[in-house]
Each structure stands twice: as structure tokens, then as C-alpha cells.
Amino acid sequence: MADAGVTGVAAKLGELAAAEATALLRVDAEIRSLRRKLAYLQALVRGADRARRGRANELLLLWLRETREVAFEVEDAVDEFHLRVEAFHLSAKGRRGWWHGAAFNLVQGLATQVVVRHGLSNQIVKINERIDELNQNKETYAIESFPSETWNSSSIETDPEWYEDGYVKDSRQSEFATLKDQIIDKEKIVCHRAVISILGECGIGKKTLARKLYSDPDIMRNFEVHAWVCLPPHIRFTDYVETMYKQISSEVPEAPEKVDKASLAPGDGETTSKERKLRQLMQNRRYLVVLDGLVEISDWNSLLDVLPDENNCSRILLTTRLSVKEIKHMDPRIAPLELGCLETIHGQQLFCRRVFGAKKPPEIYNCKAYYDKVHDISAGLPLAIIVLAGVLRSKVIPAEWDEVLEQLETNGQPKPVGRIWSLAFDDLPHHLKSCFLYFASMSENIIVYPDRLVRLWIAEGFVVPKKGKTLEEVGFDYLKDLVSRGLVQVMDKDAGGRIKLVAIHNLLHAFLESEARDSGFLEIHHQANVLNPNAVRRLAVHNYVDSFVNIPNEFPKLRSLLCDFAEDQRSSSIYESPQPQTPWGSFAEMCLRACGSSDRAGLKTIHGLHFLQGSRFLRVIDLNGLKIQKLPNEIGSIIHLRYLGIRNSNLEELPSSISKLDNLQTLDVRRTNVRTVVDEFWEIEALRHVLA
Numbered sequence: 001m002a003d004a005g006v007t008g009v010a011a012k013l014g015e016l017a018a019a020e021a022t023a024l025l026r027v028d029a030e031i032r033s034l035r036r037k038l039a040y041l042q043a044l045v046r047g048a049d050r051a052r053r054g055r056a057n058e059l060l061l062l063w064l065r066e067t068r069e070v071a072f073e074v075e076d077a078v079d080e081f082h083l084r085v086e087a088f089h090l091s092a093k094g095r096r097g098w099w100h101g102a103a104f105n106l107v108q109g110l111a112t113q114v115v116v117r118h119g120l121s122n123q124i125v126k127i128n129e130r131i132d133e134l135n136q137n138k139e140t141y142a143i144e145s146f147p148s149e150t151w152n153s154s155s156i157e158t159d160p161e162w163y164e165d166g167y168v169k170d171s172r173q174s175e176f177a178t179l180k181d182q183i184i185d186k187e188k189i190v191c192h193r194a195v196i197s198i199l200g201e202c203g204i205g206k207k208t209l210a211r212k213l214y215s216d217p218d219i220m221r222n223f224e225v226h227a228w229v230c231l232p233p234h235i236r237f238t239d240y241v242e243t244m245y246k247q248i249s250s251e252v253p254e255a256p257e258k259v260d261k262a263s264l265a266p267g268d269g270e271t272t273s274k275e276r277k278l279r280q281l282m283q284n285r286r287y288l289v290v291l292d293g294l295v296e297i298s299d300w301n302s303l304l305d306v307l308p309d310e311n312n313c314s315r316i317l318l319t320t321r322l323s324v325k326e327i328k329h330m331d332p333r334i335a336p337l338e339l340g341c342l343e344t345i346h347g348q349q350l351f352c353r354r355v356f357g358a359k360k361p362p363e364i365y366n367c368k369a370y371y372d373k374v375h376d377i378s379a380g381l382p383l384a385i386i387v388l389a390g391v392l393r394s395k396v397i398p399a400e401w402d403e404v405l406e407q408l409e410t411n412g413q414p415k416p417v418g419r420i421w422s423l424a425f426d427d428l429p430h431h432l433k434s435c436f437l438y439f440a441s442m443s444e445n446i447i448v449y450p451d452r453l454v455r456l457w458i459a460e461g462f463v464v465p466k467k468g469k470t471l472e473e474v475g476f477d478y479l480k481d482l483v484s485r486g487l488v489q490v491m492d493k494d495a496g497g498r499i500k501l502v503a504i505h506n507l508l509h510a511f512l513e514s515e516a517r518d519s520g521f522l523e524i525h526h527q528a529n530v531l532n533p534n535a536v537r538r539l540a541v542h543n544y545v546d547s548f549v550n551i552p553n554e555f556p557k558l559r560s561l562l563c564d565f566a567e568d569q570r571s572s573s574i575y576e577s578p579q580p581q582t583p584w585g586s587f588a589e590m591c592l593r594a595c596g597s598s599d600r601a602g603l604k605t606i607h608g609l610h611f612l613q614g615s616r617f618l619r620v621i622d623l624n625g626l627k628i629q630k631l632p633n634e635i636g637s638i639i640h641l642r643y644l645g646i647r648n649s650n651l652e653e654l655p656s657s658i659s660k661l662d663n664l665q666t667l668d669v670r671r672t673n674v675r676t677v678v679d680e681f682w683e684i685e686a687l688r689h690v691l692a
Contacts, residue, residue, distance in 0.1 A: 030121060048060060050422075059141050059143050060144070067134060072537070079617045083639065084119075086640075167350055171205070171346040171349065171382070176209065179196060191311045193314045194314075196317050198337050198339065203383030203507050204382060210319050222286070227288075227290070228447075230447055231291055232443045240299065245278045249281060252285070275305075279307075282306075290319070291303070291319070292445070293445040297322070324336055341380030344371070347385055350386070351389050354385070374405070376409070383507060387424045387508075389486060390485030391427050392404060393484075421507070424485065431462065434521070437519075438457065442509075442540075444506055448504070450502055453502075456620060458688075459666060488504055489503050522540060533555050535557070537558060537560075538560040541562070541564075556615065557617065562623075616638070616640070617640055618638050621641065625648045627650055629651060630652065630655075631655055636656075636657025640663060645668035647669070649671070650672070651672040651673060654677050656680075659680035659681045669692050670692060
């Protein structure tokens, strides 16, 4: 992943070199020199990054780590430059009168240029020296060179929905027919609420088969209510209920009225109310609910309690990697279906569809030797076949196929299929690696909205402008490329065929988490781990633990903060009166609560140091599900901020200082109580999206 980091800072240097302010600062020569050196490093690092997963020694790992540190130093220098220039512009905006306006700005501007020029020039000189030292160390310690390879990009248009059809028709036709008969049950043999289970290991195709059943027109017509519910591991039962309620209530026109608070007994809070309303929604309706990805059975009986059994042939379709023994009690009257790996002929058919689409394979590729190798490498695991096909479809000559397969050949010895994920990642163009890694910031087994994802990519600077297209269009092209490679799965499309929902497989998600952590791209804070505040550049916080976690007070290098966690049901009780709290204190409590803590003593530390104010380089703040009514006015000082998302919260107003965020591209305050913003906010030139 080091090569993607080098690519990102090289792009930043390009933007800096093109900026009008750079000419005034007279550091363009140093920037050009640094860009040239980074270009050479990028070529070397890509090959070395690939080698570190295979046979890397400690010297190579050290060299890669130091290369990443240099790339981070460049990023810090560029962002510091922009920060100081923007700070000057902001201070100039507030001055009035001729002297305090034009003359004073000119004098102070010249002084600022001298100071900033000197600081930036010194930083670039030091970075250039470090790069020279890296190159010298490579020679001194005889660190092996791994020149990067030139990869060809495929121009084959792909249709993921057609692939799913092919997977079912070629490989799972009998299973599909069996399950469809059980779900529809024309003879009404099974009238009770039946639980139909699809079992199998990760990557075996459970979700794809379930999705095909769920969207089948015959099945859709047989049920009044449909819901697809992902079950991320470690999520609270209340969130299962919330997810089902949101989806089902949108399908039922006559949703029940809100429960009268006065009718609730003391202690009967939101959770009980939501469960009751969900049962009311489902009553007297024939429903199909898909529960995707069950990993534990502790909440199973509670889930069944909110899904009424009225002997009307309702169905629950369950996908899980649990064993038959573990789930046999769920519905003893319906035998679970356990999927196995594909036979050679079925694997060959799936592989050909993924590589060649509807076209007949060219004769040079249509040989048994290739298919035997693919089956040997993938062990018949559908996900492995699909991802491997995504790599090979971009290779235009058989010699390149031979090279790829040679790296993965098992020679009869078992090798983990994870090698395929690594190879597929290394095969990605530079601009797609960071985009793909961004999925690691999201919880396992969740549905992702591509519009939001692309907006985040743009805010991070991953999307490169392309003539004749908007950034959003380019970002969607990136997403389609990942889909065509089998790395991202399309879960739903709109009537026009546009991608509406996507997901990433759990095996690939686990690989991305490991890669993001090892490369310093992202810290995922869902365990009792201790963070190095000076090393964290992106932080994803998932509320998966209950014990106290001591979060550092400041993250001076932090660029992105992404939180997705359950609301504290105790604090949302209809009887509880909220305690008065300062905006910064409220935000600090949110951060601790996200990490499983409700310790007020721990809050004081963050209160005093103002968590956000210590992260001057923040570009992205995306927070979902927090209990906060007001943002601090100081948020206007985070002048790099491009994306501000506060969703599903009690937020009531936005501070007037939000109009100072000149780089803000997206404001997302959906499912909040925010109704207005100051008029000056609409003057932000960079603004692209406002969602409320």
C-alpha cells in the first residue's frame, strides 16, 4: 500500500505546483525536484509492496516503512502550507476600512509569504535529503529492487447482475429451485413462519444465492412485506430491530401511529416501543425477511419474538456460516441447505462468464490446462474464482496469464486463498487502491450507499479530475471498476440500472482491515487497543466493546474521523432529562461512548484539550448515531474540512462559523433536527452537496 501513499502525495504536490500562491512563494523548483524523486520511488515501491507479503526480509520492511513516513511528511508539509495560507485569507476577510483592508493586508501578506516560504522551503529540502538517504540505504544494504510492472486495463463492459444470473444458472440451479419451492410453497404445505437456512463457509455464495431468491419476481409477488437485514457481528439487538423497522416501515403505507408515551410503564423506553411497533407492522401480513450473515445465536429467540407467526406462510431466509448442529433448533421442520465448493465444470463456467462476459472465449485461452489451474488455486470457492477472474480479465496475452497463475500455483500443496486477495489488490491501479481500502473503515457485513462513498472519496482527494466528467461521475467509474474486478458486490440497482447499493465480502473486508492497519492508512478502533496519537491519520470508531478505552486527547495528524455506533438507549429514554453540557463536552462524550465508555472522569480529559481543535488537518468528519444537540463554534477553524456528516442524531442547529469552511464540499445532516443554516453558508464556492 506504500505506492498508493506515494501516489497521493505526488498528486498533492501537483496541485500545489499549479497553485497561484506557489509562484509567489518561489518554491516551485524544490517542488518539481521532489515530484521527480517521488515518481522514481513510486515505481520501486509498488514492486516492493508486492514482495513484502511473500518473501520480504526485515530490511525491505524497514525501507518500506521509512518510505511511507516520507510520504506522510510530504503530506504534512503541503497541508501545513495550505493551513497557513488559508488562515491568512480568513483573517484578511474580517478587516474593515482602506488601511486595515488593502494596505495592511499587503504589508502583512508580504511578511506572511516570507515566513511561509522559508518554512515550506526548509521542509522540502529536508524531505529531499531523506529521499536521497533512502536511496543510499537501498544501495548500501543491498535491498533488492522490485521494479513495478505495467498492467493493462480491460475495456470489457461488465454487468454484475448478469454475473449473478450466470452463477445461479450455471452453478446453483438445483439449489435455487429447491429454495424457491420452499419459499413460495404453492401447496401451502408449511403454513407456519418457516426458517429456511443457507449454510456454508465464507465465499461459498450464500449471499448471492439469497439475493437472487429475494429479487425473484415470483417470490416478490407472494409476499406483502420484504426486508433484507444484514447482521454485522457484535451489533446490539436493538440495532437489528431498528434496521428492520426502518426498512419495513418504508414499505408499509399504513404504518402504526407512534406509541403513546403516557401509556408506557416506567422503564418502558424506546427499545420496547420500537419492538412493539415492528410487531404491529408485521401483523396480518405475509412477509419475507432475509437475515444475512448470522454469526451467533444469542439473540435468535428475541429476533423471532418481533416477527409474528400467524400461520400465513411467512418466511425467514437465513444465511450463516454456522454448522447444521448449531442451527438445527431454529426450525426442526425445515432442513437447512448447505452449499459446497463448485465442481470443476461449474467453476469453469463461472470463470468464463467473469472473464469474457457473453463472448465466446478466444481459442488461445480456451484450454483445459488453464481451467485446471484455476480450480486448483481456488479450490472451487466461488469468491476466489470471481476475484481471480477479475485479475486475469485485464491481461491481454497468455504469457501474462501464465505469470499470474504461476505466482498462485499450489503444486498440490494447500495454500490460503488469501494470496488471491493480495494479488488482486496489487493488481489495482494506484488511484483505486485507496478507494478500495476505504471499505475497511466500515463495519463488517453492511450495505454501503455508493453516493455517500463517492462523496467521501472525493473529499479525501482520491478521485482525479477527468475532462468532460464531474468528479462524481469519475468516482462512480472507479466503483464500477472495482465491481467488474469482483472486489465489490452490487446489492441493488434503481430502475435505470444505476448502482444503488453495494457490499463487500467479509473475507475481503478482513484483508482490507489488515492491509489498512499495516500500511498506516487507517486505524480501526473497535477493540481495547492503545492508539499512537502522532501516527493516526484516519480513525474509524465502531462501538463493539463495553470496557473503558482510553482515547488519546489529540490526533495532530488526523485527516479523517469516521464513527458508526449504536445510540445509548439509556440516554434516550423518554423519561430521562438530558444534563446540561457544553458543545465540546457533548462531542467528547460521543467519542468516548463510541469506544464503549460512559466514564465521566474520562470525559474531563477530552473536555480540557478540545478533541477537534487538536486535529488541524481534518478533511472528513462522518458521524452516525451520536447523541449531540450542538456542534462547537470552533468547528469553523478546521479550514481543511471538506466533508461534514452528522446523521441520525439529536443535532438541532449548526453554528454560524460553518460558513468559514471554504473547502467544504458536502454537508450531510439527514435524520437530524437541523432546519436552517446561516445565509453566508451558501456562499462557499467549493460546496457540492447539502443533504438534510
